[in-house]
Amino acid sequence: MDRSERLTETIYRNARRVGIHEIAPIEISELEFEDWVRDFCHNGCRNYNKTWACPPATGSLEDCRERCSQFSRMLLFDRCYKLNGSFDSLGIQNAMIDFRRTVDRFDELISPILSSSLFLGNEGCDRCNECTWPDAPCRFPNKLHHTIEGYGFNIAKIARKAGLHYNGGQNTVTFFGALLYDE
Numbered sequence: 001m002d003r004s005e006r007l008t009e010t011i012y013r014n015a016r017r018v019g020i021h022e023i024a025p026i027e028i029s030e031l032e033f034e035d036w037v038r039d040f041c042h043n044g045c046r047n048y049n050k051t052w053a054c055p056p057a058t059g060s061l062e063d064c065r066e067r068c069s070q071f072s073r074m075l076l077f078d079r080c081y082k083l084n085g086s087f088d089s090l091g092i093q094n095a096m097i098d099f100r101r102t103v104d105r106f107d108e109l110i111s112p113i114l115s116s117s118l119f120l121g122n123e124g125c126d127r128c129n130e131c132t133w134p135d136a137p138c139r140f141p142n143k144l145h146h147t148i149e150g151y152g153f154n155i156a157k158i159a160r161k162a163g164l165h166y167n168g169g170q171n172t173v174t175f176f177g178a179l180l181y182d183e
């Protein structure tokens with residue numbers, strides 16, 4: 001096993017350890033940074049313009065493309081949560097928070113062994129009671145995870161490309177994140 005394979009194995013093992021269900025590589029050169037996804041953030045998401053984790057704080061799509069292009073590898077990952085029925089908004093809320101903590105734990109385990117990395121997570125940031133955006137810098141820039149949709153990624157499309165399940169079935173919700181890094 002060469003160094004790259006050992007590193008991948010370590011990342012996958014730690015992904016399982018923190019509760020990530022699926023993880024798979026995706027070519028950075030094939031990523032599409034789509035305007036309509038950003039429009040959806042702007043018009044359809046309550047997190048827009050609320051924290052440093054979401055647009056417009058994440059910068060333009062060109063900024064996001066530039067940021068991603070600095071890395072050689074990308075892994076897409078997900079975690080699927082069971083819900084108590086199709087109207088289980090509390091279950092969705094709890095799953096959303098749990099996935100943020102899952103990405104936090106994954107970051108804590110993996111970042112120390114990588115020379116450089118970028119973690120993308122889900123739907124805003126709840127680390128502080130009140131976010132400093134836009135008046136002052138983020139209090140925890142080293143722990144900040146931009147939201148994956150905020151980069152203009154069509155999650156259904158990139159999940160399909162990576163061979164991950166976008167939909168975990170009836171009465172479930174699935175959240176996605178990504179790890180970009182250099183070997």
Ligand code: SF4
Nearest residue numbers: 052125128131138139
């Ligand atoms: S860590 Fe705090 S300041 Fe930074 S984006 Fe999250 S809530 Fe805002």
